[in-house]
Amino acid sequence: MPAFLITGGAGFIGSHLAEALLGLGHRVLILDDLSTGSVHNIAGFRRHPRLEFVPESVLATRALAEMADAADIIFHLAASVGVLNIVHSPVATIENNVAGTEAVLRAASHKKKKVILASTSEVYGKSNHAPFREDGDLVFGATTKARWSYAASKVIDEFLALAYWRERKVPTVIVRLFNTIGPRQTGRYGMVVPRFLCQALSGRNLTVYGTGRQTRCFTYVSDVVEWLLRLAGSDQAVGEIFNLGNPEEVTIEDLARRVIAITGAAVGIDYVPYDQAYETGFEDMERRVPDISKVASLTGYRPQVPLDEALRRTRDWLVAERIAEGTEEFRYGQGQSRAC
Numbered sequence: 406m407p408a409f410l411i412t413g414g415a416g417f418i419g420s421h422l423a424e425a426l427l428g429l430g431h432r433v434l435i436l437d438d439l440s441t442g443s444v445h446n447i448a449g450f451r452r453h454p455r456l457e458f459v460p461e462s463v464l465a466t467r468a469l470a471e472m473a474d475a476a477d478i479i480f481h482l483a484a485s486v487g488v489l490n491i492v493h494s495p496v497a498t499i500e501n502n503v504a505g506t507e508a509v510l511r512a513a514s515h516k517k518k519k520v521i522l523a524s525t526s527e528v529y530g531k532s533n534h535a536p537f538r539e540d541g542d543l544v545f546g547a548t549t550k551a552r553w554s555y556a557a558s559k560v561i562d563e564f565l566a567l568a569y570w571r572e573r574k575v576p577t578v579i580v581r582l583f584n585t586i587g588p589r590q591t592g593r594y595g596m597v598v599p600r601f602l603c604q605a606l607s608g609r610n611l612t613v614y615g616t617g618r619q620t621r622c623f624t625y626v627s628d629v630v631e632w633l634l635r636l637a638g639s640d641q642a643v644g645e646i647f648n649l650g651n652p653e654e655v656t657i658e659d660l661a662r663r664v665i666a667i668t669g670a671a672v673g674i675d676y677v678p679y680d681q682a683y684e685t686g687f688e689d690m691e692r693r694v695p696d697i698s699k700v701a702s703l704t705g706y707r708p709q710v711p712l713d714e715a716l717r718r719t720r721d722w723l724v725a726e727r728i729a730e731g732t733e734e735f736r737y738g739q740g741q742s743r744a745c
Contacts, residue, residue, distance in 0.1 A: 406455075408432040409637075410476035412463050412509060413483030415442035417590040418523075418582075421626045422480060422633055427453055429634075434472045438462040441486060446589045463505040473512035478637050481509045482523045484559075490594050491555040492683050502558035503565075510569045510577070519576040521637055522566045526583040526650065526693050527556040536696040539581070539646040546688045553688075567644065576643040578636050583650025583695050586715055587626030588722035592745050598623065598716070601661055602723050603745035605670035612675050614682040617658030620692045624651040625710035625718070635704040642703060650695035651708040667716050 409426050413419045414435030419442065423433045427450055435447065435458045450456060461468040463483050473479060483505055485491070485498040506522065513520045529537045530545040530553065543560060545553045566577040584597075592599035604611050632649050636642045655663070661674050679687040701707050710718075 406430060406432055407477045408434060408475055410434040410436065410472050410479045412436045412469075412479070412481050412505070413442060413523075414480075415439060415444060415447050415458070416482060417442075417446065417587075418585055418626060418629060419480070419482045420446035420589055421587070422482075422630050423447065423456070424450055425630050425634065427455055431455070433457070434476055435459070436461060436463060436465075436469060436472055437483065438465075441490075441594065443591075463508050466508070469508060469512050470515075473509070473518060474516065476518060479509060479513055479518055479520045480523070480633065480637070481506060481520055483509075484523065485555070486594060492551050492687070495551040495554040498555050499558045502555070503561050506562040506565055510565055510575060514569060514573050514575045517575055519578070519637070519643070520566065520569075521578045521580060521633060522562060524559045524563050524579050524581045524646075525556070526581055526648070526695065527690075528560050528563070528581060529690070529693070530556055531688065531690065533691070535692040536652060536694040537648065538696045539648055539699055550688055551684065563646065570644045578642045578644075579646040580633065580636065580649050581646065581695075582624075582629065583648065583693060584621050584623045585626055585629050586623050587719055590626075590719070597621075597657065597660070598664075598719060599723070599745065601664040602668065602716075602720055605664050605668040605672055606720070606723060606727070607745075608670065608672060610673045610675045611661045611664065612677050612682075613657055613661050614677050615657075615679050615689055617661070617674070617676060618656050618691075619689055620654050620656050620694065621660070622650050622652055622654055622694055623660075623712055623715060624649065624708055625715040628706075628708040628710055631706055632700060632704060635706060636700070639703060645699075647700040647703075648695035648697050649700060650697060651710075651712070652695055652697060653708075653712050654692070654694050655712060663713060663716060667713065667720055 415437035569575040
């Protein structure tokens, strides 16, 4: 049976991907140091006979080499994520992302294993040519802005992956993930949907950073997983870059209103300047909208879960988590709920 290695497999997207692969009858290897992932994410299938979990970093050379050799295809999802991590830990962000990807590609190169590399919509930077196409120009801010270090590190990852394909014939596929949401996503690192839901369900005003007029597109995790599975099985995808996202565009202000409506919470909205939320001179992307014609054409798949339904499903999971933990409310800081 085929074996799949997922780096970062105990994370939000990785755990859903692992669960789907097991459901299809495959063998799954997870390499995750749990720096942002959690054993709780894979608890429902942790003892599955076709799952092997190694709690190590991708920089653990021996563990990575052994698991890469045992796998037929590698999904490289391990990375430093979240705006808060990026702003407060730029050194770790750059080192983890670039060195981690280099290690995975080097391990894959020995036996020419296919690698599906998770990149990000952040690479489009300050481009104003939305919807973004994969062959469009990338526009970053100054290197004095730590906010752009994540995007820059992922661009290096992309260059590395394409170089390994062109020069060393390692089959690589790059996916640029737009905002993905759903069960198991935590709000601890700045992800807006779980943060809004946790605030609403705990009776707190939702905090919108900036004016709230910036727009984003949110994709339910099952749609992303379906794309990943189809791209992994496509020879035509090799050497290519694909946007993975739901083109349904929404302002962050309207997103907050939708969360309030879906939760029925009697709360308001507080607007927090970027300088206060992150760092002085913080720069944001005003629009982040994917052109998905390329991936839709190749895979024959488009997102199936609209935003409001994705929010409802995530809300239901958060409520179930609160009940399971026996918490009276979603807490912040020390001892907070896993989900928040």
